[in-house]
Amino acid sequence: MGTMGMRAAIALVVVGVTVAALAGCSGEVSDVERAEAKVSAKEDAVANAQDAFSAASDEFCDAAEGYIEALDRYGDVLEDTAPTVGDVRTAGADLAEPREDSLDGAQAAVDAQADLASAQQQLAEARAELAAAEAGPTGTPAPVDTTMPSTSALAPAATVDRVEQAESDFADASSDVTDDTPLSDASELFNSAAVALEMAWLRLFADAGCLADEQRQQAEAAVRAYTTALQQELATAGYYTGAADGIYGPLTVQAVESLQQAHGLPVTGTVDKATAEALQAELIALGGAAAQDAVTSTAAVQQTLKLTGFWDGPVDGVWTPELTEAVAALQVELGVEPTGTVDAATIAAFENAISGLQQATPTPSPSTSDG
Template sequence: MTSPGAGGHRSLLPAALSLAGCLALVLTACSSTPESDLTVAQANVTAKEKALADAEQAAADAGDALCSASSSYITALDRYGDVLHQTAVTVGDVQTAGADLGKPAAATKDAALDAKKAQDDVAQAQEDLDDAQAALVEAQASASATPQEPAKAETPTPLATLPAGSVSRVEEAEDEFEATQEGISADTPLVEAAEKFNAAAVALEAAWIHLFADSGCLSEDQAKQADANVSAYTKALQTSLKEAELYKGDVDGIYGPQTVAAVEELQKANDLPVTGTMDKASQLALQSTLGAKAGVDAAESTASTAALQQTLTLAGYWDGPVDGEPSDELTAAVKQAQKDLGVPATGEVDAATVAAFEQALADLQEPEPAASPDPAETAESDPTPSETPED
């Protein structure tokens, strides 16, 4: 026979379990009120804002490290323009010329990877904050009939970035530089080795300079000055290429496709590495081309000036040397001749002046007409008949 106490105990278990379940539901309901969800959402936004600020600071530090490393690397690359053009340069120098670039190159690449990762972290932190702010808006909607707009985070300071185009240009230049080093052996002629190595070093340096500027490593004033310097250099280059009849575009200071094509044409014509970038050998080739053209122009100018001096000499306006050299005295002589010949005294030989000179020269070359004899002079000049001597 079952005792009442025992039976009563068994009959209370289901009720106790049921009560515990109800309490659990009540507690769950209490822990998930709109007010508590709002508090959690607000705390989450605060945490994500701090995470974003930390990520931005880390990215800024990584950007500074990249700027410092790339500056050192660019300086190391720039040395080789001088090394390769010293009189004591040898093929061995060219073969070992990249040895001291290994450490700064590796440091710069590591800094670039760190900067890229830091930027990715910033992007992820911003995305997390956006999600947290969206959740806060939903929590506000549940807690109030009139949801409040979440506080907007301050606009972050722009960070140094790694533009994809500049990064690709650096990667290509690095590959070309390594290939150039591998292609130079002890049997490579010195001039060829120097030209190839210098062309590759200059192209690599130019690529890193672009990345350095594009990554925000320059202050606003420095960036403006750099742009002005690049524009001035490019205008001067375009002008020289145009004088050499290699460039057909506008002199606009933009190192664009037409300028690159003109430099490549110059390099092809002189059997140089075709990079589209002005290296030392290309500069010498351009100077040589302009010098040859200037020599022809100078010869023509000298001949023309000498002819002018000769004409003025025959016309009686010039007693200086006939040497083909222009001078202030020669200009003054031209002006005086123009005044006497009745043409505008500009000091410049134009068509009217040439015609007047030719006429004056023709007049000078005509023989003077013979003068009629003076009877008196004739009488005086005739010999007096000698008297017949007396026997």
Template structure:
């Protein structure tokens, strides 16, 4: 009888030891996954900062591009060279965006693995088998797909405008094509810049207020000079665009619809 009791006690003790080992392994796994989350989040922060910096440089380069169109006696060659100067900033911005997306995916995967490890630890402590694997969640996009698609479209339109310029292209036509494409491209990247979290809420509000104030002043000036009869509402819509085009056409300027 004593021997049987000893065997039973030994068996119970062995089971407790196995449970404790399983809990320790689960705890170690959680610790490792927590460390991985910290590391990937740091990498994501670094990649996002690099993206914001590269995008800033690209947008500034696009903005400087307009100086060519207002400089003294620009030539078609000047316009084409200005477009070529955008190549490196563009490549840097696109490369940084790809790096940020990759870092975001790694961070999401690390968080998912931590969630699984925590569930396994909970099950081990409750003496239950590990839970069934859960489907991997996709990482949230760096920016809304519509914003990304608009950037791609604007890039394509800009490249088409650039390739359509030759030495035989009239300067006014070259300026009009490039300026319109460059402005659209700059606006699309600015939207991506904001949607990717490169602006604080205060900065985004300040930028929106500045655009609205500028548009209000523009609409008021266009109305006074007889080019605009729409509402002075601070929205750069079709009526404002048409008024600007009419003004530009009247003064022999490149008709871009933007100022």
């Protein structure tokens, strides 16, 4: 036999042995083994999807924090600009990129959550297939828990709606400002819209699980409780017609201004001691539940200061000179004008400080609960 013939014969033998070996291997892999391998692969896929979701969640929290900081800086520009707001309109462009980063980050987190849910579903199906393979064609498969983990929205729909409304209100306020608009005419409405937008994003920031420390969440809730209580009292007195949503926005500012005008007080849109007393006097005059609730706003201020270590007095709803001093001390700490009054700028600075504390600890993944 020639060299070519020998090579051909050897090749045929090798192919035959390989085919036989492969056939033997195929026959040795049982349905159970194949199902086990599939389950293992799906478990790896779930682990990878969970990692991707955690990473996307962290990126969203970082982007949202950057946007909140940009909004706060934008408010600072308003305070420093005079006599027109042309430079404020230019500075508004600084919000475009962080806003898009935040929205993109939110969408990426939602998509990653959907991928995780899909991977979990496939794993449940693979485990059911394994149970069937282990039972055999005539057996009864062992029960398999196919309950899927909760994949509710990253944040409540109401929180998302508030952000969308605040974004729209801010855009409207921006469009009303021209290069020739005096700052004195534009700043109040524009600043309150910016504050409302910042606070709405802070609410989303908290609801998405970006705040790790329970005490910071309690403090943030206390600030919102104060604003909500104020809105409810203003509504009872007939000055406020919006929702009691805890956001110190344009409607709240306008209601406070109307109250101040009615009592001949300086029209500032902020709640100082005289304004609080005027509101409480009206509620007491109304009697009943209104009188009982007259101390709610002041008590909320006291509770907020107590949580942050600036008030060691009683939470009794009585505004005293000592409470004014405590508010001023908090304002000094936050870097805002120490007026001793509670206004939108103070609330925004406080909530931004809560957000800033996040830099000191690792950012967790957003919670998937609706709470």
